[in-house]
Amino acid sequence: MMKAWEYAKYIVDNAKGKVVIENDEDWTQSESQKYELNKIRTMWHSKAPGSGAPACLIAGAIQSVENMGRDVSIAEEYFIEGMKAYSANNDTALIKFTSKIFQALNKAPKDKDSDYWSYEEFKTWEKFKKASNFPDKIDIDANKLESQVYWGWLGQICAGSFGTALEGYSRETIKRDFEKLDGYLKKPNSYNDDITFEIAFLLAMNEYGSKIKSSHIAEYWIALIPFAWSAEDIALKNLLLGIMPPFSGRLNNPYKEWIGAQMRGAVCGMVAPGDPLEAARLAWIDGQISHCNNG
Numbered sequence: 001m002m003k004a005w006e007y008a009k010y011i012v013d014n015a016k017g018k019v020v021i022e023n024d025e026d027w028t029q030s031e032s033q034k035y036e037l038n039k040i041r042t043m044w045h046s047k048a049p050g051s052g053a054p055a056c057l058i059a060g061a062i063q064s065v066e067n068m069g070r071d072v073s074i075a076e077e078y079f080i081e082g083m084k085a086y087s088a089n090n091d092t093a094l095i096k097f098t099s100k101i102f103q104a105l106n107k108a109p110k111d112k113d114s115d116y117w118s119y120e121e122f123k124t125w126e127k128f129k130k131a132s133n134f135p136d137k138i139d140i141d142a143n144k145l146e147s148q149v150y151w152g153w154l155g156q157i158c159a160g161s162f163g164t165a166l167e168g169y170s171r172e173t174i175k176r177d178f179e180k181l182d183g184y185l186k187k188p189n190s191y192n193d194d195i196t197f198e199i200a201f202l203l204a205m206n207e208y209g210s211k212i213k214s215s216h217i218a219e220y221w222i223a224l225i226p227f228a229w230s231a232e233d234i235a236l237k238n239l240l241l242g243i244m245p246p247f248s249g250r251l252n253n254p255y256k257e258w259i260g261a262q263m264r265g266a267v268c269g270m271v272a273p274g275d276p277l278e279a280a281r282l283a284w285i286d287g288q289i290s291h292c293n294n295g
Contacts, residue, residue: 037091040098044086050189053168057230058082058101061254068257069116070108075101105254121293123246125284129277138274149270156266160195161188193229197260198267200224201286205271214245214285221289231255235290246288249295257295261287 002010043057062079066072078100085093110117122128140148165185166174178185200220208216218239228236231253238248249256265283272278287295 037095040095041086041091043098044082044094048168050164050192051167051169055168058098060230060258061105062101064256064258065105065108065254066111067116069111069114070105071111072105072108075104075108078104102252102254106252123292125281128284129281132280134277134280138276140274145273149273152266152270157190157195158188160192161190164189164192193225193232194263196225197221197232197264201264201267201282202271205282212282212285214289217286218245218248218289231258231260231290231295239289246292249288249290250292253290256290256292258291259295261291261295 046055046057047053048055058079062072062075065075078097082094082097082101085091085097120131122131162184166178169177200223201217203220203224204216205212221236222239225232225236227233231249234253234255235248238251238253243251261283264286268282268286269276269279272282
């Protein structure tokens with residue numbers, strides 16, 4: 001069997017020479033560079049896929065870290081400069097200040113006046129379970145179980161299809177611009193990122209059952225999800241680099257206490273009907289791939 005270094009040598013040794021045509025390709029305009037630059041620009045200004053509402057992931061990252069009890073004043077200064085660079089289409093400066101912001105967020109010192117530090121942080125399921133008061137199991141009529149799970153799943157699909165078109169707008173905007181809404185804003189699209197993550201969970205659950213681990217679900221993320229957003233996007237990058245849960249959700253992730261794990265948590269209740277403790281355990285296992293603590 002060929003070793004990795006042997007294969008690397010093999011492809012070099014067997015490469016056929018190519019006459020390089022002058023000005024064949026400008027390295028700075030390669031597709032890979034354009035792709036990475038576009039991703040950075042998207043972090044500064046983007047639109048929600050379903051609704052077209054404006055979004056700024058960089059601003060969200062700074063706000064999130066501040067909410068986690070950190071002093072983000074240095075990152076705020078870089079943000080102002082980054083906005084100037086974005087407006088001026090100065091991509092070189094934009095890349096520089098994007099990196100500086102993430103550096104500043106990673107090193108942001110504690111804000112001792114923040115309420116965040118007055119609450120306990122739970123890093124393990126066992127510690128969280130011990131401190132929580134889960135209700136007892138609930139008896140469910142077996143004759144109604146299939147129907148209840150079906151309508152729960154269908155209701156989630158319908159709500160997601162309806163809500164996607166309103167994502168990113170404030171309550172005031174929705175009331176002002178959509179007050180007379182009496183149906184879908186557009187033809188419903190029942191498939192979105194929320195559902196994809198839940199399908200990944202279900203496939204892992206089907207394979208591993210009650211022995212399911214975060215790493216099992218993470219493997220299906222890698223197989224099924226080519227692109228993600230905010231906390232899940234960074235977690236996916238970490239997973240592809242071999243960084244497994246819970247570190248995939250904690251490492252270099254300013255969005256780790258956002259609501260992504262909540263959006264996919266409903267399915268955990270559907271596979272553990274009548275058992276709140278087991279549903280919460282599964283939600284923890286799934287959640288720590290991309291989130292921690294409040295997340």
